Amino acid sequence: MDAETEGLPPVENENNSNPIDIHARRKWFKSQQSTVATRRQQAVCVRRAHKIYGTKKNPNVILDGLNMTVPKGAIYGLLGASGCGKTTLLSCIVGRRRLNSGEIWVLGGRPGSKGSGVPGPRIGYMPQEIALYGEFTIRETLIYFGWIYGMNTDDVDEKTDFLLKLLQLPNASRFVKNLSGGQQRRMSLAAALIHEPELLILDEPTVGVDPVLRQTIWDYLVDITKFGKTTVIVTTHYIDETRQAHMIGLMRGGKFLAEESPDDLLRQYHADSLEDVFLKLSVIQNMGKRRRSSIAKEVIDAVQLPAMTNPALDLSHDDDNGEISGEFGDNISMSSRGPDLTSPHVVAATPLPPEEEASSSCSDYFKILKSHHMKALIWKNFLWMWRNVGVMCFVIGLPVCQTILFCLAIGHDPTGLQIAVSNHELSENLLAQQKCPIYKGCNATMLSCRYLEFLKNRSVVVTHYATDEEAYDVVRRGKAWGALVFAHNYSESLVDRTEYGQSTPDSVIDASELNVKLDMSNQQIGTLLYRDIQYAYLDFIENILKECDQDPAVGRIPIAWKDPIYGDRIPNFTDFAAPGVQLTIIFFLSVALTSGAMVIERNEGILERCLVSGVTGFEILASHVVTQFLVMCFQTTLVLIFSFSVFELTLRGDLFWVIMLVLETGLCGMCFGFVISCAVDNERSATYLALGSFLPIIMLCGIIWPIEGMHPLLKFPSFFLPLTLSTESLRSITQRGWPIEDPHVYIGFISTGIWILIFLTGSILLLKFKKG
Structure with a gap:
């Protein structure tokens, strides 16, 4: 017998009429909760979880003293009304949110610890959102996630054929955006199943799925958990479908009402359905209120109350939630709001097992970029550009159009x-x-x-x-x-x-x-x-x-005007403004490109899904830098060709350093775009922030007016803006012909490099600590 399943009841009988002895296995799983289970028997443990953390949908989610145990090889159904904290709890389990207090143990370690694989490839995560790229085909989507998890293309293709049949998806060449809502949900499920993870977390996977296919999916989940190699945590709106789960946890108001097998709950609360169980448990939770409805009295009379070992059901304290609401019934007002008093009968939770130490070499600490992650991310970025060729042509051609307009419209003497x-x-x-x-x-x-x-x-x-x-x-x-x-x-x-x-x-x-x-x-x-x-x-x-x-x-006036040391006898405003305009065009187009891409990914849930799969924020930023840097090279080449070859703007210095400074400024703009995308929550805010930073930079960086003419209070801070020193540096190269050794020239390169480090550091910190 396999070591992982030793001690388990048999999973199959001789005539195969009952493929899984559900009742016996549920008894075994229940017995594991009363003692400290071994690491092989527990996939997820949550002890005294307490978190005051809001989501976009519900900013007042509170997880209060949760104790949760998911044995390895079990299907765990997490049920509760909308806003009760299910998704927040799952986010804590996968390492994307932190608890204020308490502990979480997942697959042998704490989420986020070295070598735990959480977040990482040991987890398969299907969020509530579709979280897929609509411009990709089904096959391309699965290749992307397969590469993220370290699979090779042949294995992905083989698994793709199986998942298409299992989930009844159309041809693999169909674009995700052309799928129906239910098909997109199934496609999202396929992305979570592609690499056969140890822990599968599914947030409402069967929404919009017809009953026959829903049963097929549940049969598959039961099958992959047979021998304890895969553990499944699933939330669903269809509460009765969790009858096939080994154990279910009922949540309400951030607390667990019960954590039992479905059969035990039905028998214990004399109910015909799990929805009735949830309704009765919700009423019991509110029994400490001062006012009771007739519905509550009928429920209480019909139920033989068990010993109150669950603090969520303890009658000795009030609950601040006086309504039964959500998917499981109409709103039933139970009582007025009251204070949340701590129960004196809280049962001490069993401690977590010791954390498994993952072996790691010294070189692992220096590997900040994983090759298979970078391969998938860069391929994804280039594929997105190819699928949006019209947008990319506009992005590449826009700086050329702006340069042409500037050279034709600015700096010439008025006529007529x-x-x-x-x-x-x-x-x-x-x-x-x-x-x-x-x-x-x-x-x-x-x-x-x-x-x-x-x-x-x-x-x-x-x-x-x-x-x-x-x-x-x-x-x-x-x-x-x-x-x-x-x-x-x-x-x-x-x-x-x-x-x-x-x-x-x-x-x-x-x-x-x-x-x-x-x-x-x-x-x-x-x-x-x-x-x-x-x-x-x-x-x-x-x-x-x-x-x-x-x-x-x-x-003549008795003043002899000799040839100027730098510049022309009659100054040309076009030559004066051109360096600043060139840098501004490249800088802010890079800002718009990167901030837009990152915000879209996050709002659609794609960024969160990638982070859960083990991709780091630095890898995501690096992949965008690589792909968009190539786009910026095309932009820079066209801008400089039209500036110096077509319109013959003054260039007295080395063209090489002009190119280097423009590219570095574009890279700085990309990093600023990362900061914007990580700091805001939607595209509108990103646009406002980008536009709001545009005018101050234009006015204060000496682009359209010399810094020497500014108010004394503005002169000093203007020197610390991203484009001030780089504009003066580029002007020194083009108008004065100064080499890189001159302090007025290399200070622009140094200043821009410092801003790149500042923006990159800010982006990484925001990705790491800003949740939601």
């Missing part, structure tokens, strides 16, 4: 700016024809028209008006950006001003001046017009001096 002119040198006839005659050579006639010609060469549109007030009124009505006024003797006065020198009278000075009024409501346009009006005047003076055979330098 309207200027209103009141030139009193023009006759009424010339004014009506909008003509301003130009006289070439050393000629001082109509110098105003000669100047306006130089102004027009700077893409300014000139319109003549009869009076000064008309010109000013056009500016007031927003039809022009400025008004110029020439006196009727402007040309003569300009010549006299040159000839008189220091003795020039005030009247000549006033008449020789060009009166300008601008609309400065738009700083960029106003500043550019201010510059062009002056530059056009200097060109006008130099041209006249040259025509009159004089040195043009005489008419």
Whole structure:
């Protein structure tokens, strides 16, 4: 006889009419609860579990003093109304939630301990959610989970054929999203059964399954537990189907009402169905209340109460739950709320057996990535991208479109700016024809028209008006950006001003001046017009001096503007803003890509299921880094090609370090996206957080305005933002041509690397400690 089944009653009789001696085995399982069972006989033990922990559906779940024993090789039915703590208890068993007090022993060790395999491949877990990728086929889904559990592809294919027949699933090439609701539930069950785990935990596996197939599933569960190699814990809404379980635990309000075999419960409480047992136990739980309904009295009279060894049924204290509700009956108000008093008759729970120590080598402590986990995760990520090729084309093409829009729309001088002119040198006839005659050579006639010609060469549109007030009124009505006024003797006065020198009278000075009024409501346009009006005047003076055979330098301002050390003589705002814009595009697209993928996985339950299967948070992050880094490489390549080859933005430094810095910044954005996805609970919150961080980073990182122009209170913190130093570093490479050895350059790489470590550490901690 196998050592694991030694001492068990026989499981088959000679004529095979009763494949399992359920009654005898239930007696044996019950006897194991009264003593400390051996590790071979116990699969799960929970002792004095106490947890105040909320879920999304019920934030007030309280597990109060639970004692639970699941012998190895048993089918354990965990039953109770919605919100009573079943799913929370299962989450504690698989190691995804922690108890405030108490102990849990699973398969020879505590969940999460070294070598326990929990979470890990020793458990098969089917959550309430479907928790599957809709874009994958049935076969691809089972391959993914099979690889997670360390199976090879041939074994997965063999097991897939068996599960398709057992669970009556369609062709393996059918996409999960195209399955019906019941088929998706069965597909989720198949993912839990694929690797034949030692402990199978099923959270409502038969919802939406027809009665015939439901019976087939239960027959299979009974079969795999025959020889004690597999233990099953199952929750279900169909309470009577647990008649085939070896033992059931009835929960209500975070407490166990009973933990017995189905036959013992029916006999003990003189009930025809398990639903009646649950109803009677719920009434008994509320017998300590001050008010009783007629229903309660009838139930109490009909039941011979056993010895009250269960504190959940102890009549010496009140319970704060005064209703019988949920799947097992209509709401029955039993009493008003009362305080929860601790029973003095609590029976001490048996201690847990000693924890089995798993053998491990020194190298195991350095293996933070498992090859079969990374293989499955990376394959899954690439397959998702392939199945969403439209989305990926948009993601890759979006930075290119943004770069093109930036290069075409930002930094260029405005053209076609309207200027209103009141030139009193023009006759009424010339004014009506909008003509301003130009006289070439050393000629001082109509110098105003000669100047306006130089102004027009700077893409300014000139319109003549009869009076000064008309010109000013056009500016007031927003039809022009400025008004110029020439006196009727402007040309003569300009010549006299040159000839008189220091003795020039005030009247000549006033008449020789060009009166300008601008609309400065738009700083960029106003500043550019201010510059062009002056530059056009200097060109006008130099041209006249040259025509009159004089040195043009005489008419220049006595300041010699030499070639700048860095940059161009006329600064280009596109070159100034391009480094920050390039980094911002790559950074925030990486944020959007990673935060969206992680949030979707968690909300659909896929992330939780992977963590229960033994995948670590670091492995999940690493797999996304690998796959999305390749996507980012395509994005970066296209952005740089369009920036420096197509639009010929300034690049005076080494292109290699430009590429490295952009890729590092994209990696930083990915890690920031991980933090967002781990910190929030839904896609809307992730979007709000990403958008909320976008504007502060844009405004404070020196991307669109120099940090030197900020308020003193903002200058210091702005240096610690993710893109500040990297933007200045990239600007130093492209505009100044500085090498990597320069502190202004390598500080950007160091700063970005520090932020990557900060974001990765935050993501891992959030994945580890943030539950739900």
